[in-house]
């Protein structure tokens with residue numbers, strides 16, 4: 024058991040170092056969510072308090088912060104999946120498989136590295152938000168819940184990327200899923216409250232799991248730790264993470280089936 | 284089974300989806316401490332064989348033992364005994380050489396301090412100390428291959444698999460890598476299983492070679508023995524004065540069977556004595572008063588072996604043979 | 614002169630054919646404006662309840678954003694194709710031929726304009742399906758004109774980047790600048806609604822005036838007072854960025 028743990032830690036560390044040293048992957052995951060948050064805040068600053076149905080919130084920035092956190096993890100998680108595909112394309116994966124490294128360490132190391140990045144990113148977004156006047160009503164407990172949600176979401180997103188990486192062995196295919204996540208993001212309450220939506224768009228947002236996840240995150244920021252939304256959000260994201268994790272173990276097994 | 288066999292395969296076979304028989308019943312016996320060359324053209328099945336022996340690919344038939352462990356029965360024991368540098372395995376460009384070696388050491392169960400020491404040792408071995416803390420992205424092709432080699436050596440494997448270690452390298456980097464492989468073999472006794480498309484590489488480096496084509500072994504033995512099977516070296520002489528043709532032919536008759544010359548003013552003779560006969564040839568020409576403008580002794584090459592077995596040439600660029608004696612005034 | 618036109622037309626035709634043969638390039642440029650239209654109109658619909666919208670449908674309000682973004686994608690694509698051609702050596706071959714050099718800019722420009730006409734049509738059709746009628750002949754023409762103008766401006770920008778960077782790696786730079794120029798204008802709400810930094814940036818962002826004119830045309834409130842700032846901003850963008858592209862072209866021989 025012990026060597027597997029050290030190996031997982033070593034591989035997780037490598038994937039964190041890899042992310043930090045590939046600015047072309049890191050910068051978009053920090054830059055785009057912040058820019059969008061700033062633009063939305065400038066565009067919709069008058070919405071809270073004037074638009075009927077808009078939830079009580081100190082300001083639009085507080086409202087938008089959760090969306091930025093979520094978006095950052097979607098971008099970062101996709102890159103983690105793509106990095107795994109690059110390991111397969113480039114031969115690092117084969118080198119590991121031909122060595123006595125524990126099989127699970129190969130997979131878990133990558134996902135754990137993604138979790139570390141996602142949590143650091145979350146702290147960064149929160150810090151920027153707070154610097155520009157947002158307030159975390161949930162306090163430290165709220166922040167902790169936010170980090171847990173972020174960690175599971177990262178497993179879900181990078182896990183899906185890993186499944187694709189294992190099935191296709193192509194980083195391009197993994198990056199290709201990003202528009203899908205982006206669509207999921209827009210067709211949810213990530214950027215604007217569901218209460219103000221109508222018609223089929225609202226119906227889509229109502230069934231979009233991202234809505235429940237982002238609302239759970241948002242509650243930690245704007246209202247404080249709310250048991251109901253927190254539990255729903257946790258259930259949704261743990262379900263997504265479990266499905267992705269299960270899928271990636273299956274894909275891993277079937278990829279290794281051609282090996283010994 | 285005979286003791287001290289590093290690799291032993293019987294009827295090893297891999298059929299891919301779609302019925303491609305990439306490796307079609309390969310028998311191999313590599314002794315411990317040997318440098319074994321696995322020579323073949325593109326698509327011959329070299330990488331597929333190596334990937335099977337390295338536990339990366341499940342054979343669809345036959346059996347094999349690597350370092351004394353059954354490939355299918357105990358793959359993890361095989362993995363503990365082997366080091367692998369795969370064909371064009373890219374190395375993380377954003378990591379430094381030292382970091383990669385250290386990571387590899389930790390993955391093999393070294394503790395951090397021991398891993399660090401091992402990294403330094405290997406950096407010295409492959410002469411990358413000066414570049415140790417640069418990112419691999421800035422390395423030249425030759426440096427990358429040497430790092431790749433070092434990565435495969437971290438746990439002092441008994442058997443080292445190198446899949447086309449010098450493809451794409453310039454001649455000097457190739458020589459450096461050859462030296463490295465030789466030193467490994469003599470100093471540490473590591474068995475090296477090396478695939479290559481280059482005749483010269485197999486010739487220079489390997490004690491024994493197997494030639495594979497279309498998934499089957501077409502020849503096996505020491506390079507010298509294989510070449511000896513094919514025949515004797517050929518001596519070609521370009522005459523300074525084409526009129527001296529008759530005299531030259533008479534002088535050479537004692538040394539071997541005359542061959543049809545490729546152009547007028549030239550002579551060709553089969554020379555069973557090889558390079559040892561050259562002084563005699565030169566003396567005989569001198570006594571006959573024949574002046575040679577150019578003297579060229581072509582050894583039979585592994586390519587000739589390949590031709591003899593398959594009817595095709597392996598290396599078009601290398602031509603018919605390797606000149607053993609440079610143009611020499613007589 | 615007619616030679617210039619013929620070569621430009623040939624090059625534009627080539628890039629349009631490339632577009633058709635490479636669906637991975639073509640489809641996003643079709644889907645993206647539609648996605649922007651639907652996602653924006655759906656997600657932020659609530660904002661149109663603010664009095665500053667004067668009761669306008671948010672879908673109608675968003676159509677100009679989508680046509681302008683479609684034009685922007687067309688322009689960026691011109692730059693990306695050029696960058697790929699420079700990297701792949703096609704441009705060297707062209708420069709070495711007697712074809713006038715200016716065609717290197719004019720060809721992609723024509724192609725971008727043609728594609729912006731196409732994406733604008735797609736967006737307007739989507740609007741029709743969503744229940745937003747066409748705003749009459751003048752209004753529709755103005756929308757097309759401004760889209761073509763923006764595609765020319767963004768094509769010039771992207772080609773200028775391509776001439777200087779000479780690699781497709783520069784694509785993100787082309788994209789980011791175009792996206793930022795649109796989204797720091799009046800993309801989601803009229804200027805009166807904007808707050809803080811965005812209000813100040815939007816005031817000096819020429820794209821603001823372009824979108825405002827297109828929006829006035831779409832909403833049927835177009836007057837000379839809305840039209841001339843839009844036309845002026847567009848003309849200024851095309852002239853300035855055209856100079857940027859031509860300077861890049863001039864630098865092509867002097868490596």
Ligand SMILES: Nc1ncnc2c1ncn2[C@@H]1O[C@H](COP(=O)(O)OP(=O)(O)OP(=O)(O)O)[C@@H](O)[C@H]1O
Nearest residue numbers: 299300303305323324325326327328329330331332
């Ligand atoms: N995963 C695979 N699926 C199907 N066919 C494969 C696969 N891998 C290899 N092959 C086929 O098997 C044959 C042998 O390939 P292999 O890579 O072993 O050749 P090689 O001797 O290493 O050649 P090279 O010198 O080009 O590296 C080729 O015809 C190749 O197309």
Ligand SMILES: [Mg+2]
Nearest residue numbers: 329330331370
């Ligand atoms: Mg190969």
